[in-house]
Amino acid sequence: MIEIARLENVCVRFSRHNFEEKSLKSYIHNLFKKTPAKPFDALKHLNLTIYEGQRIGLIGRNGAGKSTLLRVISQVIIPQAGKVWINKTKKIVPLLELGIGFDPDLTGEENCFLAGSLLGLSHSQVKTKLDRIVSFAELQEFIHQPVKTYSSGMYARLAFSLATEIEPDILIIDEVLGVGDQFFVKKSVARMQKLMRQGTTAIMVSHNLDFLIAQCNRLIWIDHGQILMDGSPVDVAKKYRTSA
Amino acid sequence: MNTHFLFHFVKYQLLLKYRYTWLGFFWNIIEPALYLIVLSIVFSVVNKMILEDYAVYLFAALVAWRYFETAVMTIMESIVNGAWLSKRMHVSPYVYPISMWLIATVNFLFAFLAALVILLFIKDEWTIHLIVIPFSIILWALFALGFGLICAVLYTFFRDIKAVIQMGLLFTFFSSPILIKIELFREYSLQSQLLEYHPFSYFVFLFQKPFYYQKFPSTLDWSVTLIISVTTCLLGIWLVYANRKKFYFYL
Numbered sequence: 001m002i003e004i005a006r007l008e009n010v011c012v013r014f015s016r017h018n019f020e021e022k023s024l025k026s027y028i029h030n031l032f033k034k035t036p037a038k039p040f041d042a043l044k045h046l047n048l049t050i051y052e053g054q055r056i057g058l059i060g061r062n063g064a065g066k067s068t069l070l071r072v073i074s075q076v077i078i079p080q081a082g083k084v085w086i087n088k089t090k091k092i093v094p095l096l097e098l099g100i101g102f103d104p105d106l107t108g109e110e111n112c113f114l115a116g117s118l119l120g121l122s123h124s125q126v127k128t129k130l131d132r133i134v135s136f137a138e139l140q141e142f143i144h145q146p147v148k149t150y151s152s153g154m155y156a157r158l159a160f161s162l163a164t165e166i167e168p169d170i171l172i173i174d175e176v177l178g179v180g181d182q183f184f185v186k187k188s189v190a191r192m193q194k195l196m197r198q199g200t201t202a203i204m205v206s207h208n209l210d211f212l213i214a215q216c217n218r219l220i221w222i223d224h225g226q227i228l229m230d231g232s233p234v235d236v237a238k239k240y241r242t243s244a
Numbered sequence: 245m246n247t248h249f250l251f252h253f254v255k256y257q258l259l260l261k262y263r264y265t266w267l268g269f270f271w272n273i274i275e276p277a278l279y280l281i282v283l284s285i286v287f288s289v290v291n292k293m294i295l296e297d298y299a300v301y302l303f304a305a306l307v308a309w310r311y312f313e314t315a316v317m318t319i320m321e322s323i324v325n326g327a328w329l330s331k332r333m334h335v336s337p338y339v340y341p342i343s344m345w346l347i348a349t350v351n352f353l354f355a356f357l358a359a360l361v362i363l364l365f366i367k368d369e370w371t372i373h374l375i376v377i378p379f380s381i382i383l384w385a386l387f388a389l390g391f392g393l394i395c396a397v398l399y400t401f402f403r404d405i406k407a408v409i410q411m412g413l414l415f416t417f418f419s420s421p422i423l424i425k426i427e428l429f430r431e432y433s434l435q436s437q438l439l440e441y442h443p444f445s446y447f448v449f450l451f452q453k454p455f456y457y458q459k460f461p462s463t464l465d466w467s468v469t470l471i472i473s474v475t476t477c478l479l480g481i482w483l484v485y486a487n488r489k490k491f492y493f494y495l
Contacts, residue, residue: 014493022494024402075334078489100332101249105260114256117248118333 002052004090004170004201005073010082012043012068012225042068043079044225050203052169055196057212057233058205059240060222066205069222070096070172073203090201093119093168098159104148108139108158111147115159119166129165136191137161138184157184164191171195173204213237250339254346272351273358276307280362283423291425296366304455305422305448307359308381311352312388313413318344319392320399320409323484327495337488338481341396345389356381373454376461380450387447387473393480397487400494420444421452443472 042065050056050073058066071077072084074094086092094100101115112133116126134143137157147155164171171192193215196202206212212219212233219236221229229236262269280303288298319341323330326340398405417423421439429436439445446468453461 022401023404025404027402076330076332077492080489094333096332101329103256103260106256110256114249114252117252118246118329118335120246120248122248123252 002087003049003085004052004054004087005048005050006083006085007046007048007072008083008085010043010046010048010072010079010084011041012065012072012077012079014040014042041225043072045082046225046227048220048227050201052201053199054201054218055216056201056203057216057219058203058222059207059209059212059219059236060228064222065225066222067096067174068225070094070174070203070205074172090169091120091166092170092172093163093166094172095160095163096172096174098156098163099147100159102147102155102159105146107146108134108143108150111158112162115162116166119163119168121166133158133161133165136165136187153181153184160188164188164195167195167198168200170201170203173202173206175205175207209237209241246335246339249335250343250346253339254343254350257343257347258350269354272354276310276355276359277362279310280306280359287423290423291428293425300363300367301425301452301456302423303359303363304452307352307356308384308447308451309417309422310355311348312384313417314351315345315348315385315388316392316395316409316413318348319389320395320406322392323396323400323491324403324495331492331495337484337491341389341393341484345385345392348388349385367455369458371454371458373458373460376454377451380454380461383450383469383473384447386477387469390473390476390478390480393484394476397480397483400487400491416444421448443468446472 046065046069048069058069060066068077072079073086074092074096075084075086076094076096078084099115101118102111103114106114109130112130113123113126116129117123121129134140137154137160139154139158142150142154147158150158192202196215202215204212204216216233219231219233220227221236221240229239280299283306284295284299284302287302288295291298291301293301322340322344323337326335326337329335330337330340395405395409399409419438420442422444424439426436426439429439446465449465450461450469453459453465
C-alpha cells in the first residue's frame, strides 16, 4: 500500500499567554514572572499512518484535537516535536473551510483563478475547468459578479465546486458539507462519493456519526490530543456512542 | 514558494485598487503632488530657498522615501494580515511580505512617473547623471524589503512594536537631509555633521545627487547603501525562515 502521510510522535503545544497578549510589554512582564503560563497540549505524542484510498473519519469531543490534526496533515501547523512526512507526489486539497483564498471584492471567475493558483493550478488549467466549475455550482448568471454579493449558499457552492473539480489525490474536510440547500448537499455528497470511488483519499471531521459510518472505511476517535481508538467505523462508533 | 498564487494575488490587488474608481489612478498622482506642494512651500521658507529650486531638491528623495515608508509599514503587517489564509492553507511565509512589497513598488513607479512629469515644468536642466536612478531604486527597494521583513517578524510576535517603528520612521524622516539642506548649517557644525553621517543620508544622496546636484553619487554612497540593503535583506530572509514554525501560534 502507498503511504500518503506518516506522523510520528507529533506534539502540538499552544502557550496560553499567546491568546491573551502578543506584545513586547507582556513579553518583558513574563520574563520576570515566576510561574509561566501552563501550555495547552492540542496533540500529545500522536502516531498515525495514512494509506492511499483510505477514507478516514475523525471523531471526538470539541477541543479533542481533530482540527489541529487536520492542520498538521495539511502542513498549516508545523508541530513543535515529532516527525511529519507527507507524500509530495500527491495533490492535497484542504477544505478546512470553504472559500479559502477567496477575496470578497473579486468576481467569482477571478476568485477561481486566485484560489485555483493556491491549489497549485496554472491559469490555463483553471481556464479549461472553468465551465465545469461554474455549471456544477449553478452560478452561470453570477460568475462575473463580486462574490461579496453572493448568498452564503452560492459562495459555498462555488468553493466546493472548485475544490473538487481539480481532482485532488487527498481531500481534507473539516465539517464543511452541511452548507447550501438540500439539493446541493445531496449533489456534493454524490460528488464526494464519486471522487472516493476513483481512489481519492479522504480525511474528514464530522459530528454526524451516521454520515461517517456510511462514507468511511476507517474511523479514528481522538480525545485530549491522543488516539483513543482506531479501527472499523462500526466498532469505533459503537464504543464512542456508549462512552457518551 | 507559491509563485502562481503570488502573481495572481498581486495582480488582483492592483486591479481592485483601480477597478471601481478612476480617482484611484489619479489619486496616485494627486496625493504625492499635493504633499510635494505643501512641503515645498513650508520648507522653502525654512531653508531660505527659491520655491522652484527647493521643490526639485525635495522631490528628489521624497517620493522614494514615501515608497520606503509605505513598503515597510505594509510589509510589517503582512504576515499577521495573511492569517486569513495561513491559518487554513499551507503557504510559504514569504508570499505575504513579497506581495506587499511588489504592490508598493508598482504604486511607487506610478507615483515616480507622475512626479517626473511635474518636474518637467520646474526643473530646467536635465543631465546624464540621471541614468543611475534605476540602480538607486533597486537599492531602496532591497532595503525596504529587508527592513520590512525584519519588522514583519517583530510585529508578529510583538504587536506594540508598530508605534515604535512608526515613530522611528518619522524621526528618521525629519532628521535626514530629505527636507533640510546640509548647506543650511555652517560647515563642520554639529548639525551639518549629524546630517552628513545620518545613516539614511547615503540613501538620500542616491537620488539628490543626480537630480539636484547634477553629479553621480560617490563610491562611498554606493558601497554604504549596498552593504546596508543587502545585509538587511539577508537578515530579514533569515529571520522569517528561522521563525516560520512559530508564526501560526501568534496569528
